[in-house]
Amino acid sequence: MEGESPQRATIRDIARAAGVSKSTVSLVLNGSDLVKPQTRARVTEAMQALGYVYNRSAARLRGAGNPVIGMVINDLANPFYTELAIGIERGCQTAAVVPFLANTAESPVRQAQVIRSMREHGASGLILAPALDTDAAQLDALTGALPVVFAMRHPRGARGSAVMPDNRGGARTATAHLIALGHRRIAFLGGMPGMAVRGERQAGYRDALRAAGIAFDPALVADARPTREGGRTALAQVLALADPPTACLAYNDVVAIGTLHALADRGRVAGRDFAVVGFDDIAEARQMSPPLTTIAVNGEGLGERAARLLLRLIEQPGAKDEIVIGATQLVVRQSCGARLTAGAA
Amino acid sequence: MEGESPQRATIRDIARAAGVSKSTVSLVLNGSDLVKPQTRARVTEAMQALGYVYNRSAARLRGAGNPVIGMVINDLANPFYTELAIGIERGCQTAAVVPFLANTAESPVRQAQVIRSMREHGASGLILAPALDTDAAQLDALTGALPVVFAMRHPRGARGSAVMPDNRGGARTATAHLIALGHRRIAFLGGMPGMAVRGERQAGYRDALRAAGIAFDPALVADARPTREGGRTALAQVLALADPPTACLAYNDVVAIGTLHALADRGRVAGRDFAVVGFDDIAEARQMSPPLTTIAVNGEGLGERAARLLLRLIEQPGAKDEIVIGATQLVVRQSCGARLTAGAA
DNA sequence: GTATAGCATTGGATCGTTCCAATTCACAAG
DNA sequence: CTTGTGAATTGGAACGATCCAATGCTATAC
Numbered sequence: 001m002e003g004e005s006p007q008r009a010t011i012r013d014i015a016r017a018a019g020v021s022k023s024t025v026s027l028v029l030n031g032s033d034l035v036k037p038q039t040r041a042r043v044t045e046a047m048q049a050l051g052y053v054y055n056r057s058a059a060r061l062r063g064a065g066n067p068v069i070g071m072v073i074n075d076l077a078n079p080f081y082t083e084l085a086i087g088i089e090r091g092c093q094t095a096a097v098v099p100f101l102a103n104t105a106e107s108p109v110r111q112a113q114v115i116r117s118m119r120e121h122g123a124s125g126l127i128l129a130p131a132l133d134t135d136a137a138q139l140d141a142l143t144g145a146l147p148v149v150f151a152m153r154h155p156r157g158a159r160g161s162a163v164m165p166d167n168r169g170g171a172r173t174a175t176a177h178l179i180a181l182g183h184r185r186i187a188f189l190g191g192m193p194g195m196a197v198r199g200e201r202q203a204g205y206r207d208a209l210r211a212a213g214i215a216f217d218p219a220l221v222a223d224a225r226p227t228r229e230g231g232r233t234a235l236a237q238v239l240a241l242a243d244p245p246t247a248c249l250a251y252n253d254v255v256a257i258g259t260l261h262a263l264a265d266r267g268r269v270a271g272r273d274f275a276v277v278g279f280d281d282i283a284e285a286r287q288m289s290p291p292l293t294t295i296a297v298n299g300e301g302l303g304e305r306a307a308r309l310l311l312r313l314i315e316q317p318g319a320k321d322e323i324v325i326g327a328t329q330l331v332v333r334q335s336c337g338a339r340l341t342a343g344a345a
Numbered sequence: 346m347e348g349e350s351p352q353r354a355t356i357r358d359i360a361r362a363a364g365v366s367k368s369t370v371s372l373v374l375n376g377s378d379l380v381k382p383q384t385r386a387r388v389t390e391a392m393q394a395l396g397y398v399y400n401r402s403a404a405r406l407r408g409a410g411n412p413v414i415g416m417v418i419n420d421l422a423n424p425f426y427t428e429l430a431i432g433i434e435r436g437c438q439t440a441a442v443v444p445f446l447a448n449t450a451e452s453p454v455r456q457a458q459v460i461r462s463m464r465e466h467g468a469s470g471l472i473l474a475p476a477l478d479t480d481a482a483q484l485d486a487l488t489g490a491l492p493v494v495f496a497m498r499h500p501r502g503a504r505g506s507a508v509m510p511d512n513r514g515g516a517r518t519a520t521a522h523l524i525a526l527g528h529r530r531i532a533f534l535g536g537m538p539g540m541a542v543r544g545e546r547q548a549g550y551r552d553a554l555r556a557a558g559i560a561f562d563p564a565l566v567a568d569a570r571p572t573r574e575g576g577r578t579a580l581a582q583v584l585a586l587a588d589p590p591t592a593c594l595a596y597n598d599v600v601a602i603g604t605l606h607a608l609a610d611r612g613r614v615a616g617r618d619f620a621v622v623g624f625d626d627i628a629e630a631r632q633m634s635p636p637l638t639t640i641a642v643n644g645e646g647l648g649e650r651a652a653r654l655l656l657r658l659i660e661q662p663g664a665k666d667e668i669v670i671g672a673t674q675l676v677v678r679q680s681c682g683a684r685l686t687a688g689a690a
Numbered sequence: 691g692t693a694t695a696g697c698a699t700t701g702g703a704t705c706g707t708t709c710c711a712a713t714t715c716a717c718a719a720g
Numbered sequence: 721c722t723t724g725t726g727a728a729t730t731g732g733a734a735c736g737a738t739c740c741a742a743t744g745c746t747a748t749a750c
Contacts (some may be wrong), residue, residue, distance in 0.1 A: 008705055008706095010705090010707085011706070011707070012706080020729075020730090021729065021730045021731075022706090022730085022731090023708085023709085023729070023731075023732095024728085024729060024730075026707070026708060027728095027729085029707090029708095030708085034727075034728065034729085035362065035728075035729085036727085036728065036729090039701035039728080039729085051489060053465060054465045054707090055406075055465065055705095055706055055707065056402075056467070057401070057403075057406050057466070057705090057707070058402075058406050058705075058707040058708085058735090059706080059707050059708080060402045060707090060735090061400075061402050061403050061406060061705090061706080061707070061708090061734095061735045061736060062706090062707055062708045062709080062734075062735050063735070064708055064709090065707090068466075076421065076427050076430065076431070077428070077431070077628070079422070079424070082421050082422050082427065083422070085421065086421070086422070086450070090450065092644070098462050098466075099447075100446070100447075101444050101446040101447060101448070102444075102445075102446060103430065103431065103434065103446070116398075117443050120398060120399045120400065121400050121401050121402070121413075121443075122401070122402050144398070145395060150715085176720075219479070228629065228632040229632060232632070257632075258632060260634075261632055261633060262634070263634075264609070265634045265635075283422070284573065287573040287574065287602075287603060287606055288606060289605075289606040289607070289609035289610050340573050351713090353736095355734070355735090355736055355737080356737065357736080357747095365700090366699065366700045366701075367700085367736090367737085368699070368701075368702095368738085369698085369699060369700075371737070371738060371739080372699085372739095374737090375737095379697075379698065379699085380698075381697085381698065384698080384699085385703050398735055399737090401737090402734035403705090403735075403737035403738085404736080404737050405737090406705045406707085406735090406736080406737070406738090407704070407705050407736095407737060407738045407739080408705070408707060408738085409705095409737075409738055409739085410737090410738095418725085474731080619715095689731085
């Protein structure tokens, strides 16, 4: 088994081996029906024998080949974004499109590198879950004329389409649910000031308070990084108040899970001693003890829609940008205590 | 602001605009010090003005440019693999290498597509956390002569280097720890028959039992998918035994977390009523209530080492394949009840 | 003035594919 | 025997970069 493949085989090598011209090999590669079946067979056989690997770089140079799209995700360590990415991949699978994934870990610098790299590799479109503090002007310069679909966050003023959940409506529903369960002092936990999504969710929270005639108390809003750890510290902060809350809406599920654990640490039972509602409905939420009541945004579905929207934008370069707002749904499990109430009623 | 960039600018366009030849532009792009600073300035300015984007496809055709490597991960929904991916990215960041990430969701079919696609895009090396049931011969055919580093799993007989934790040793240590805490009936929960990693961890488990003179009881081994849900069902299965265990070693942290929740559901306190030890030490383990005792494998560190190993293999094409076994470490938290014992002693 | 450097720049062939226009081929119709 | 037709195949010029060998330039030494 000497000399397996010193140099990558090219279509010329295949052509020589199959006794045809390189043009014919190219036709076979592109599935043209102009090639006689018998010839096609000889060519594919030669490709097999020589271990031929298609060279997309060469093809793209001629402007041919399937489009490549890039997904640039701000935080793959957050299960929600993993679900989003999986949805995007599924949306690409039907079309003959190759998605490339990159994680920016919330770093705008890394984000810039990654976007540049994807453009250099010839990406014909981008799905972007932008890092925090992304500068819209800088981003516009970076993405140039490429079609862009933002997911979850839309940097104020940046050019591009967007797919996002109804943050404000979802938070309003969640808060109203807690109010209906009899709570009056409801905390809003997690997320940092300046995060746009958090702003929207907080607005929904205040909508519901206002509608119920409950005064907004800034002391009940605890800033914290959107992590499990953040959920723990945020809960600790509001429980230390002289007049502590009896319930909370968390910025997202990861934060909510942190508060659930923090409650358990204190020997308090979520859903009985304190009500918790999350946001996102990641797969994990259902597995908690008690299972987490939350607002389902259907991350995979949003990803799939983002992918399809991007594909359409690539197909029709003239198309107008579009904002898609996904519906949300309250999923009542046990961390909010609704079942107890229902049982008592 | 008409006619922004109808066609992507090429080095010829830059050359014309800067009044130099395309060769000079190329030299500037590659940071050659042969170019007069003043000329370089004129060229970079022109690139700025025309919004020039480097075309890697063209460069690679000539065999130039930074290498691209692919990371093919079997399950990004498992936080452990997310940590691994983040480590790999960090390992690439120092070198001027662009990592591309893809998720196979444990599907060998998808894995084959993804590997093919990465080769076609000119990847010069692969880091592969292979899907379950990956066929070694088929994989060899797919990866061809590319340098490959397997992470976590090494399909029996497949060509390539590997970076893996000391599964057997870690499981032995974990089990010995439970035995030292006084447990005699210790379950092994989660994972499916045929999973190589599980086989190794189970071997370590049996090593420790044997060393302590405890008979292995097959009834204490519960198969289940390696998910939170799997952890729940596996625990339920062994707790239903006539002679139930008092402790368990979980196949991995995700499974362990499932068992923790299942215990809480039954009103039992992990670490007091039942001891749980996990495997991997994902970030989440520390956040549990009670915090999870587990075997730390340092996923990010393994990823970083895999990246560096691959880079070396790419540099020196003649280099021998290498197997790296990472040390593991027992991290004692509270789910095993050790602290109680320590307090009582 | 010519020779001798060495620095800075440049033309052109090349990488592996696509795709257009041109060619070959087989065969039926005139 | 020529002509026409459509199917099958082919040669060659691109695409946008790299990089070698060749050239132009400037300044100094003789």
